[in-house]
Amino acid sequence: MTITADVIVIGGGMAGVSAAAELSSEARVVLLEMESSVGYHASGRTAAIFIRNYGNETLRALNSIAEDFFLNPEGVSESSLLSPRGQLMFAHEAELDKLNTYLEGAEGMETLTAREAGDLVPILKTDLIVKAAYEKNARDIDVDRMLQGYLKLLKSRKGSVFTDKKVIEITFKDGVWNVHAGTEHYQAKVIVNAAGAWVDDLAKLANVATVGANPLRRSAAILPKPEVSGFEEWPLFVSASESFYAKPEAGTLMVSPADEDPVEPHDAWVDDMALAEGLHRFEQATTIEVNRLEHSWAGLRTFVEDRTPVVGFAPDAEGFFWLAGQGGYGIQTAPALSKIATELILNREPLLDNTILNALKPDRFGE
Ligand SMILES: Cc1cc2nc3c(=O)[nH]c(=O)nc-3n(C[C@H](O)[C@H](O)[C@H](O)COP(=O)(O)OP(=O)(O)OC[C@H]3O[C@@H](n4cnc5c(N)ncnc54)[C@H](O)[C@@H]3O)c2cc1C
Incomplete structure (x- = not known):
């Protein structure tokens, strides 16, 4: 069977689930996760803390954007996802x-x-x-409520979530990506690589240059x-x-x-x-x-070498989008990175100035 969508997100950690939920406001989204549940790997093993000043200048800017969402997580939860810690x-x-x-x-x-x-x-x-x-103002994050809230939002917007679907083959033909996972095939013009530790493996499957994750x-x-x-x-x-x-x-x-x-x-x-x-x-x-x-x-x-996330379309492959390298900040930056990813994929007016978008760009690894 072949399932078609506008966007296929590969990876059901915080990065993939939050981006899929945001994208599903305007796009038909399919999320593929190789484990039997979402949040099994890095996203389920965190210290669950939001630290405004954690990370380099780019990360500090992302943290700042994300903070507003954590305090008022509209669509994801009815109350703040943060509680006092310091x-x-x-x-x-x-x-x-x-x-x-x-x-x-x-x-x-x-x-x-x-x-x-x-x-x-x-x-x-x-x-x-x-x-x-x-x-x-460093605060605890309710990571489970956050992940489940994004998942619920995605499903309420008619997004499809398939677990136990390990992506094993990715090909590109006539402007369309064909993704083979489990016994199924999926097709979309855009795929989002949110596979956490496996992002470079996924890129190799798709014949796309890796980013040194x-x-x-x-x-x-x-x-x-x-x-x-x-x-x-x-x-x-x-x-x-x-x-x-x-x-x-x-x-x-x-x-x-x-x-x-x-x-x-x-x-x-x-x-x-x-x-x-x-x-x-x-x-x-x-x-x-x-x-x-x-x-x-x-x-x-x-992490990639400069310890800054990689967010944007691959310079060498049409419709292949990187959402990678979140390092030790992937929960606290997810609200910002999922919105940025959505703006770039849906070609909306950007939320951030170019300095930050450029710092995230995958083409910074090119020659
Ligand atoms: C001990 C520890 C403490 C941390 N504390 C914090 C913290 O306090 N605050 C914070 O912000 N961050 C923290 N982090 C970092 C945070 O956990 C990560 O940045 C974040 O979870 C990354 O999310 P992700 O979705 O990219 O990766 P993951 O959660 O790993 O998700 C990637 C998903 O892709 C799936 N996948 C991979 N390959 C395939 C394939 N071929 N087909 C289908 N699916 C595939 C995997 O199964 C996985 O579920 C911590 C990390 C650790 C380890």
């Missing part, structure tokens, strides 16, 4: 430059002394801290609830060199070694050594001794 970044002597660099161009951050940092997170060894900074593994562990009163109110706390970060998570403490090991695209699992080393760094910076883990997991954060 982010505390602290520097030991050797990390001072890193903290100062982070603060350049940052908005809404206040500088704190070591004592003030300790008031926020009492388990920190404050005698090691030389400077800290606090972003009060690198999946980097990041692990996380859940520790038992610390016996410290008020712990649920702690902000996310992170060392300025990102040697680890931690945050309260549904009555437990999530700690990530902030590892970035290059791997092939796969169903990621924790590297025990990376986790043990990260937990050791956490122990050195805090008064907590880690004796037991409740649970651990890993996910892939996929």
Whole structure:
């Protein structure tokens, strides 16, 4: 059987689902996901945080656009997808430059002394801290409500979602893409490559130049609830060199070694050594001794070289659209990137100025 649409989105993570939902306001959209449910890979394995100042200048601009949507997620949810958390970044002597660099161009951050940092997170060894900074407006994201809300929006607009459909063949003939997934064939003039860690594999299938997407593994562990009163109110706390970060998570403490090991695209699992080393760094910076883990997991954060997402039509293939390289920011930037993708695909008036659109363009990798 052949199913036709205006746009085929490949990948049912936050990127693909949000873009498919936005596109379906005007286009007939089919979304293909190889797993049995959406959000199985990176999008289901996050720290669920929105940090306004996270990432380079382009990302900070995207975060800012996305923030309005998170607070008023019209069509996706009836109330804000964010809830208070805060982010505390602290520097030991050797990390001072890193903290100062982070603060350049940052908005809404206040500088704190070591004592003030300790008031926020009492388990920190404050005698090691030389400077800290606090972003009060960093907030938790309700990732599941967000993903399900976009999915519901897509379906209400007559978009079709097919799971258990791994794309295995992509060809282009007479201005139309033919996509073979499972036992079915799908056709559309535009395909969106939102395959997360697999974006370059997908490009190769379609005979399109790759963008150098690198999946980097990041692990996380859940520790038992610390016996410290008020712990649920702690902000996310992170060392300025990102040697680890931690945050309260549904009555437990999530700690990530902030590892970035290059791997092939796969169903990621924790590297025990990376986790043990990260937990050791956490122990050195805090008064907590880690004796037991409740649970651990890993996910892939996929970056291109300049650590900026890749959004736009491929320069070498008509109708092949990249929505890739969201790295560690793919949830918090999804509302902005899905709108940008929709504007470009449907040829609408752009929301952003050219500087940002150019920074996202796939042709920046050309010779
Ligand atoms: C530990 C960790 C913490 C993180 N914390 C945050 C955070 O707090 N805030 C934030 O904004 N971001 C965070 N991120 C980053 C965020 O998770 C990613 O940027 C985002 O999920 C990427 O979304 P995606 O849709 O591109 O990828 P994915 O969610 O991986 O989706 C890609 C989908 O494509 C499908 N696919 C691949 N190949 C095919 C094929 N051939 N056929 C059909 N389907 C295919 C896959 O099955 C997958 O479901 C974190 C990531 C990790 C690992």
